[in-house]
Amino acid sequence: MDELILSRIQFAANISFHILFPTITIALGWVLLFFKLRFNRTGDERWMAAYRFWVKVFALSFGLGVVSGITMSFQFGTNWPGFMETVGNIAGPLLAYEILTAFFLEAAFLGIMLFGFRRVPGWLHTTATFLVAFGTSMSAFWILVLNSWMHTPQGFEMIDGVAHATDWWAIIFNPSLPYRLVHMMLASGLTVAFLLAGVSAYRRLIGDRTPGVRLTLKTGVWLGAILIPLQILAGDMHGLNTLEHQPQKVAAMEGNWQTRGNVPLLLFALPNEETRSNDFEIGIPSGASLILKHKADGVVPGLDDFVAEDGTPLHPPVSPVFWSFRVMVGTGMLMLLISWYSAWRLWRRGGVETLPKPLLVVLLGMTFSGWVATLAGWYTTEIGRQPWLVHGVVSTKEAVADVPASYVAGTLTAYLVVYAVLLIAYIATIFGLARRAAKGETVADAPRAGIVGGKRTTPNPNAVPAE
Amino acid sequence: MLGFFDTPETTLPVIFALLMGASILVYVILDGFDLGVGVLIPFAEDTEKDRMIASIGPFWDANETWLVLAIGLLLVAFPAAHGMILTTLYLPVAVMLFGLILRGVAFEFRGKTATMRGKRQWNGSFFIGSLMASLSQGYMLGLYVMGLETTTMTIAFAMLTALCLTGAYAFIGATWLLMKTEDVLQLKSVRWAKLGLVGIILGFAGISAATPLVSDRIFDKWFSLPEFAFLLPLPLLSMGLIVALWVSLRHLPDAVDRWCWIPFALTCVLFTLGFFGMAYSFYPYVVPDQMTIYEAASAPESLVIILAGACVVLPIIIAYSALAFIIFRGKATDLSYD
Numbered sequence: 001m002d003e004l005i006l007s008r009i010q011f012a013a014n015i016s017f018h019i020l021f022p023t024i025t026i027a028l029g030w031v032l033l034f035f036k037l038r039f040n041r042t043g044d045e046r047w048m049a050a051y052r053f054w055v056k057v058f059a060l061s062f063g064l065g066v067v068s069g070i071t072m073s074f075q076f077g078t079n080w081p082g083f084m085e086t087v088g089n090i091a092g093p094l095l096a097y098e099i100l101t102a103f104f105l106e107a108a109f110l111g112i113m114l115f116g117f118r119r120v121p122g123w124l125h126t127t128a129t130f131l132v133a134f135g136t137s138m139s140a141f142w143i144l145v146l147n148s149w150m151h152t153p154q155g156f157e158m159i160d161g162v163a164h165a166t167d168w169w170a171i172i173f174n175p176s177l178p179y180r181l182v183h184m185m186l187a188s189g190l191t192v193a194f195l196l197a198g199v200s201a202y203r204r205l206i207g208d209r210t211p212g213v214r215l216t217l218k219t220g221v222w223l224g225a226i227l228i229p230l231q232i233l234a235g236d237m238h239g240l241n242t243l244e245h246q247p248q249k250v251a252a253m254e255g256n257w258q259t260r261g262n263v264p265l266l267l268f269a270l271p272n273e274e275t276r277s278n279d280f281e282i283g284i285p286s287g288a289s290l291i292l293k294h295k296a297d298g299v300v301p302g303l304d305d306f307v308a309e310d311g312t313p314l315h316p317p318v319s320p321v322f323w324s325f326r327v328m329v330g331t332g333m334l335m336l337l338i339s340w341y342s343a344w345r346l347w348r349r350g351g352v353e354t355l356p357k358p359l360l361v362v363l364l365g366m367t368f369s370g371w372v373a374t375l376a377g378w379y380t381t382e383i384g385r386q387p388w389l390v391h392g393v394v395s396t397k398e399a400v401a402d403v404p405a406s407y408v409a410g411t412l413t414a415y416l417v418v419y420a421v422l423l424i425a426y427i428a429t430i431f432g433l434a435r436r437a438a439k440g441e442t443v444a445d446a447p448r449a450g451i452v453g454g455k456r457t458t459p460n461p462n463a464v465p466a467e
Numbered sequence: 468m469l470g471f472f473d474t475p476e477t478t479l480p481v482i483f484a485l486l487m488g489a490s491i492l493v494y495v496i497l498d499g500f501d502l503g504v505g506v507l508i509p510f511a512e513d514t515e516k517d518r519m520i521a522s523i524g525p526f527w528d529a530n531e532t533w534l535v536l537a538i539g540l541l542l543v544a545f546p547a548a549h550g551m552i553l554t555t556l557y558l559p560v561a562v563m564l565f566g567l568i569l570r571g572v573a574f575e576f577r578g579k580t581a582t583m584r585g586k587r588q589w590n591g592s593f594f595i596g597s598l599m600a601s602l603s604q605g606y607m608l609g610l611y612v613m614g615l616e617t618t619t620m621t622i623a624f625a626m627l628t629a630l631c632l633t634g635a636y637a638f639i640g641a642t643w644l645l646m647k648t649e650d651v652l653q654l655k656s657v658r659w660a661k662l663g664l665v666g667i668i669l670g671f672a673g674i675s676a677a678t679p680l681v682s683d684r685i686f687d688k689w690f691s692l693p694e695f696a697f698l699l700p701l702p703l704l705s706m707g708l709i710v711a712l713w714v715s716l717r718h719l720p721d722a723v724d725r726w727c728w729i730p731f732a733l734t735c736v737l738f739t740l741g742f743f744g745m746a747y748s749f750y751p752y753v754v755p756d757q758m759t760i761y762e763a764a765s766a767p768e769s770l771v772i773i774l775a776g777a778c779v780v781l782p783i784i785i786a787y788s789a790l791a792f793i794i795f796r797g798k799a800t801d802l803s804y805d
Contacts, residue, residue: 059575063571063572063574063575064572066528066531066571067567067571068568069535070531070535071567071568073538073539074538076549077541077542077553078554078561081550081553081554084546084549085547088546088769089765089766089768090769091543092542092543092544092765092769092773093543093769095542096539096540096543096773096777099535099536100536100780100781101776101780103532103536104532104536104784104787105787107528107529108784108787109787109791110528110529111524111526111528111529111794111795112790112791114525116525119794120794165768168772403554403557407557407558411557411561418568418569422568422572425576429576429580432580433579
């Protein structure tokens, strides 16, 4: 394999591993604030119990997000120097604003949020929780601004092959930002909803009858049931926006080769780039035309429109985009079905007690479904951006570093091993925490003798005698 | 003054070089002490390890953010240099990142594992990760000083700086522990700090002697008149600080533990002086002898927009970082989420 494909796999591996954790912390931060505010308002210990359990999951996810994020910040330079050399004048300030307005905020107040409950007044602890949640969302905003700009660039001019900003407002609020931002925030909310429901279902299944679990299970189910229809709507609008700005991506998502009307919605197909057609096609007639153009004979652009004179395709590789899209939509449909059925059971039959065991098992199985859908969605949009790095401005091939392929292959192998181990450890730790919480164990320790509020109250027996 | 502040094209690169330098310095001091604590971990008993890690638990995350800011500033202000430096340092950067991953996750995992064996494994990961990060940072510093060339000579020098920086981190880590702990662990910290100080003296001497010998440009910058006379206070002050450190370490811990912060404070000043010496040697280059900050800088309109944000936000960042240090001041206690 050459260095380009290796660098792409390495970047994909790093960013796929990284995004798992922000996807959890973005929404979990707000959920924790909700728990804390409910506790402040009602004084009900169950909300604080929920807070205490989930703040540990938050801390763990945050830690993994930080270390994998530091890796990301170096990848630009080590593997893709052409990116910053070409569009650094635009990407630079956006990344700088992310660091300045988000990273420091999250990192500094995280310490207070995690360990400061007994050290600071209640209002400051609640404020710290708010600022951490706010920081993670700010971080998502800035990085999605940059990402959206890479898909729908505007507000710049090229001088000697380097992009120079002309209109920052146009750069920040580029056409795909609103859709992408909403879609990602909702994805984070859904990921957390199913994580809450799944882990709580697990605790119920192993016999945990503490009242805090009932609350988090209900929170998870209702959050999922409310967000999923919004997400389907947002996803549909995002797709229409993509059709306008990156028609070749939508053509690949639909597996549509020729520009025509009455394009079917394919349920199954094996796109074949050799013959430039699909094998084993099964579809709903005119389905894609109806979704994208809202009429049966609506004309949908085809992949054949995006081929250079010499025959090199200028569209993304079709199969990965086609299938990632189907995995995302399929997971979303499953989420709709399960969260609505669970919510209906809770609503009609009353308490969590009445949820049947098989449903709890299904919810447990869906614990990390948000990750599957989020990754599949990102693969759809990012592979769908190929062969461009920044759409129409710089290609992926032009930006790759001149580093020996063996270096890239070596570090890639090491990353994959480390990430696999960490992912197993992460999932095992979450369920381990759940088992310990179910047994009623806590991890609090008593303060040490002779020290109050961090100040020495008795003379130090080991002091060097004064001369 | 050399026309620095005549036009944005000359002013902005200097301002950004200063900002980047400041964040590297803050990073080296802040993450220096927590990496140093990681390097010292194997020399402590199991219960002491908990306390050592508790002393840095609320801070490490924010400390590492200064690295992201420094590398971010290099990326945004000097994009050409960023690519050049990082592709040359590809492998040591990878080692550092693996180190930072291993130690970063260990903070979380070690506190949440149910078994002692699991905890020991994550302690091991914390140590190895801290060591990898410290050594690779020292190695990169050495190669950078040598103008990013890889010959037997420069690699040998880089290995020396790898050991020295790791020693320096262990030393500032020991002075941090001396300030944040008590009883037996505090006594151990004093001993570690004394040993570390010997290492610091050897390291400072070694690097100061080797740098001018291998680079003519840096030799000329330091040992020609009148620069030599202006610069003389820097090494003299450093020597004074080292003597003061030694004296303070001999008298600590004191009966009421009022002065335990002295060695850490002195070490911060010492690191700052070392950093100024370094910065002086390199100015105006961002890639030694190859690319100046002026050649590498981004377009002024992009730098201005970052600078505007930085002027507003940096003071706020400093204020709330200080707030975190104030809230968790005094001796470290066991960390709990309650």
